Amino acid sequence: MRVGVVILPAQSWRESAPYWRAVDEMGFDHAWTHDHLAWRDLLDKPWFAALPTLTAAAAVTERVRLGTLVCTPNYRHPVTLAKEAVALDDISEGRMILGIGAGVDGPDARVLGEPAVDTRARMARFAEFTELTDRLLRQDVTDFAGSWYVAEGARMFPGCRQRPRLPLAVAATGPRAMRVAARHADVWITNGTSPKPGLRAAVVDTDIVREQLERFDEVCAETGRDPSAVARLVYHGDRTHSALRSVDAFAELAGRYAESGVTDLVVPFPRAEPPHQADPAVLERIATDVLPALQARANRTEG
DSSP: OEEEEEOOSOSOHHHHHHHHHHHHHHTOSEEEEOOOSSOGGGTTSOOOOHHHHHHHHHHHOSSOEEEESOBOTTTOOHHHHHHHHHHHHHHTTSOEEEEEOOOOSSHHHHTTOOOOOOHHHHHHHHHHHHHHHHHHHHOSEEEEEOSSOEEEEEEOTTOOSSSSOOOEEEEOOSHHHHHHHHHHOSEEEEOOBOSSTTTSOOBOOHHHHHHHHHHHHHHHHHHTOOGGGSEEEEEOOOSSSOTTSOHHHHHHHHHHHHHHTOOEEEEEOOBSSSSSBOOHHHHHHHHHHTHHHHHHHHHHHHO
């Protein structure tokens, strides 16, 4: 199993840079940040943009992969997003992962004054958003005319450093979003489930993920996609049952997720205050005591 962390863009770069360096030096496989204009838990507190943060992170790290968890159509356009992702893939020397999702209700969905969209429209927009983003990252020049997006001669020279394109990680917990992921994703993402997505934090555990994995396998079969060709990433940001409450708790959780077929586990980087308040020493011990065995097992499986 590969293990990563989410570092919230909620501090100045001078304060955050040591965290990104530490994750790289501790040997974690990937590091992510949330892509929002404002986030529900920290609406009136510092919050910085995701892609500039990842660009700075690329400059202070050497090996860890970097990603968005996740960009959405709430205020992103595929052409400008793809252009920025290509640039970040170059700056990071091929370490970029582009995480995308459908978007949910909340501040990001309202800030530009766009009319509200229902679930059906949101899924249709997401399908088109993902299809166009995928094309842009694969092609030198793209023309596209859809119901939601248009691209006329969108040029992406020189293209991604990673070929045929940088990895797409697609967040998908419902059947319609899963169909999008089955068609386009290199990595499928879940963070569990929430009664009010975007307004209330998700709850996630191995039972929820196991059921979602089964549904995703079925969707892959229906769409003709080999399920084994898609990595399975769980973001365990559960506030009630933190993965970082102890080293043993993390090791047990990781083992149960691995048995369910999860290939990648992501946890929040410990903060001094909520949300995701935890002891940094636990993450350090996970890196030394648990991470090597998980990575070795993943390497044997892939080999």
